[in-house]
Amino acid sequence: MRYSLVAFPLLIGILIAGCAGPSAVSSGGTVSGNTLYFVSSSGSLVAMDASNGNRLWSLALEGLQPRATGGACSGPVTVTPAVYGAPQVDGDRIYAAGYSGLLYAVNATTRTVAWRYPREGRVGSLVGSPVIVDGNVFIGSSDGKVYMLDGVMGEVLGEFSTGGKVWATVAVADGILYVGSFDKKAYAFNIATKEKMWEFETGGAVAASPVAYEGLVYAGSFDRDLYAVGAKDGMEKWRFSAGNWYWGRPVAHKGVVYVPSLDHNVYALRAASGEKLAEFDGGSPVSSSPVVVGDNVVFATEKGTVYLIDTGTMGWRKLYQTVGHIRSPLFARNGVVYVQTQDRNLHAVEAQSGNKLWAVQTN
Amino acid sequence: MEIWNTLIQEPMINTLVVLYSVLFGNFGVAIAVFTMLVRLVMLPLTLRQLRSSKAMSDLQPKIKELQKKYAKSKDKLSQEMMKAYKEAGVNPLGCLGPMVIQLPIWIALYQSVVGVLATTPEQLLNLSQRLYSWPIVYQAIPLKEDFLWLNLANPDPYYVLPVLVGATMWVQQKMVSGPGMDPRQQQMNSMMLWMMPVMFAFFTLQFPSGLAIYWVVSNVVGIVVQYFVTGWGHLLPRAPVAVPSKTETPAGGSRKRLT
Missing domain, CATH: 2.40.128.630 (Lipocalin)
Structure with missing residues (x-):
């Protein structure tokens, strides 16, 4: 039974060596007024006094709790963290998006969940931070879409589709939505008409969040190039390796x-x-x-x-x-x-x- | 650890990604081809191990006889056993060397498949430090996860792969499992024959299916290699054999020999 002599230690070996995974990426945070918000590793939205770090309150967000993801290297050993992106604040609303594919809006005054999206089921994993513009929430998803939601009720106002996962936090400027996607492209959408204005192909996945600045959009790619493209026309102006x-x-x-x-x-x-x-x-x-x-x-x-x-x-x-x-x-x-x-x-x-x-x- | 990464892990990871790019962006096929390549590289070791195991198995009837004959004298028994091993040109620990060398390679192969699948941000960040500065490599990430009905990063939803992993592992073990020297060993053999395939099938229920493909292909290659060394071994029902002579094959089934 010598095969077992190999198989058994192999199983133990891979479970130890293969599963000693990296530590989880923590969520970022945000400060509004004198209050600092972040999502804890256990999936709770935490409000803290920014001046001394004292915890003011916390709210467990059921759907953002860490979960094991498929595979031997997940299982009981590696646990996917609840949230990668930083929560965002707009008035008395705090928005937190989770890897579990749920977006929560929390009322900071009542400290209760105002709504969650989607109400039933989940969308693809949410890695980037929500972006709030004019009371609307934009969030990219691993299902390849960017969702535009009404910040008050959480109703879907629009969907913008790409050909790959959207992990990067999207950028919004002058009524245009800029998106980096794993399909190796950067996109610009007209938010009012929901139409695609342009797409720009790079040589690799675009996981870095694009930035719009002074008429250009900067998008870093896995092809190791940073592209500066015209914000309106999507034409390449320069690149840096x-x-x-x-x-x-x-x-x-x-x-x-x-x-x-x-x-x-x-x-x-x-x-x-x-x-x-x-x-x-x-x-x-x-x-x-x-x-x-x-x-x-x-x-x-x-x-x-x-x-x-x-x-x-x-x-x-x-x-x-x-x-x-x-x-x-x-x-x-x-x-x-x-x-x-x-x-x-x-x-x-x-x-x-x-x-x-x-x-x-x-x- | 850094030596391990530089000499074993990183070459494997990068080869896997190159194969993915060359094989039209199909990661399932890339895993299968890569597994076959690694098994091919390890073939000399595998053959050595199998031949050593087979020689040991062939000696079992004689060992059994010696155990009966010298049941009362352990010293004499060990002397006679060593003599028998020497005459047959067998080193009782001969199969362990190749096994010890293969084990880390298999672990590295496993880690490479997991690492390259990189489904979470932290896995991708770690992978970025393991890739060579070849455009064919760093531009290919992240890999497409779809293959046939599978998402290679998730377990098989239809349980086909767990069954295949268990079945191929059972076949491979059955081919090499010989009669034990005593009832206790025989009992242990039959327990292991079922326990390992069931355990691996169970783990495959939770593994990314990309890993299950690796296991299935690796097992199938093992079965093929085993066949060419020992034939079907103990997989097929054995015909009753009166007394094995020196020129007969003690194990059932056909026997071919690789030289």
């Missing part, structure tokens, strides 16, 4: 786009021409989205180092170091940068000094 995929959302500030790449760099490119002004090698992949704080751009590497770039001089320095890895998008308010780590800690860091204001567990 990196050494690995683009994953995090770029930020734009004073005519310069700051683009994170998994090749460890953040590139500062002139927005109009694509000319490289500087590159900042963080020493490990930059998968989280940077954030603009005053005249600075703050970015974090996967190995937990947070850097600050002075956009005036293009000088940069190390700001902070976390123990846990960082993959969640950074967010900021009133000169404070909030950093969510893979070991489920949330750090509040003063952006100029790098001083830790507080850090709390986000379980």
